Amino acid sequence: MEASIEVDGLRKRFGAVAALDGMSFTVAPGRVTGFVGPSGAGKSTTLRVVLGLDVAQEGRALVGGRPYRSLGEPSRHVGALLDAGALQPGRTARNHLLWLAHAQGAGARRVDEVAELVGLGAAIRRRAGSLSHGSRQRLGLAAALLGDPPILVLDEPFTGLDPQEAAWLGGVLRGLAGEGRAVLVASRLMSRVQDTAGHLVVAGRGRVVADLGVDELVADASRGRFTVRTGAREAAMAVLAGAGATVAACGPEVLTVSGLAGRERVEQVLNGAAVPYTEIVAHRATLEEAYMELTR
Known part of the structure; x- marks a missing residue:
């Protein structure tokens, strides 16, 4: 089975609300694809359509080239984690997995x-209802992997994880993608x-706003922006803004500057007004900054 997800022109309304308005994208094998967007962007509805839990009024969603509902043994084709809390709380984690394994x-x-792959450790013997949120996420991922599927669909898998757990999970997902799987992560x-x-x-308002590499998006958001370190923050902000720059204070002695023609121009403006500074460097945007700029 081909390891890919194809979403093509999905449209769906809930009464007067257009949840999906032409949503289209492809999740390729061998990489982790992040699926992001504000509340109401259509992420959850898209995942439900992909997994056959909801039906679009127009368009199609294919997993491995086929509609999910046509798959004879879906767990061997697609593994999904939509809700880590969807389990029987009185059953041990191992019995929960055994029950699912028997059904598959x-x-x-x-x-x-x-x-072992997801690192459940001693938690495997505890009742599911007593597990921490992080252990429940691990249990949900284990359940998604039971059929060794070439496609994984995960909704908010990092929620509730501490930094160490989140870093571990990121490494696991990259490793799974490195084996040739198509991994879709909504977060x-x-x-x-x-x-x-x-x-x-x-995603935004039921359609795709951007579909590109993470590094490409961050690079686009970083272009033409500079970080200035100065002990005269207020004076620097005033003179740079007067020269037509957009200036934001990021700390007591740190500014982000955009709208001027290169580093040399930033230097020229500050030097011309005799405003002291210790550093001017190209700004490296975070994904959050790039996302906010894109969806503003």
Whole structure:
């Protein structure tokens, strides 16, 4: 089965609300694709259509070249984690996985393999209802991997994880993509997406706003922007703004400057007004800054 997701022209309304308005993108194998956008952008509805949980009024969503509902053994084609809390709280984590494995035709050996892969450790013997949110996310990922699928769809997998857990999960997802899987991650946590995804689909008002590499988006947002370090912040802001720059204070002695023609022009303006500074460097935008600029 081809490891890809194809979303083509999805349109769906809930009454007067257009949840999807021509949503189109492709998730390619061998990389993690981040799916981001504000609340109401259509992310969750798109994932539900991809996984056959909802039906679009127009367009199509294919996994491995086929509609999800046509798959004979879907867990062997697509693994999904939409809600880490969707489990029976009185069942142990291992029994939860055993129950799912039995339904999918897998055995106890596969349960132990995925439990080790996601690092469940001693939590595998605890009741699911007593697990921390981070352990529930690991359990949900283990369940998604039971069928060893070539496609993974994850909704907000970083929510509730501490920095160490989030960094670990990012590494696991990149490793899975490195094996040739297509990995789609919907998330509001831009720093985690930046550390994990190689490609980005930005949604807004039910359609795709941008579809490009993470590095490309960050580079575009960084272009023409400079970081200035100065002990005379107020004077520097005034003189730079007077020269036509857009200036933002990022700290007691740090400014971000855009709108001037290069580093030399920033230097010229500051030197001409005798405003002292210690450093002027090209600004490296964060993914969050790039996202805010794109969706503003």
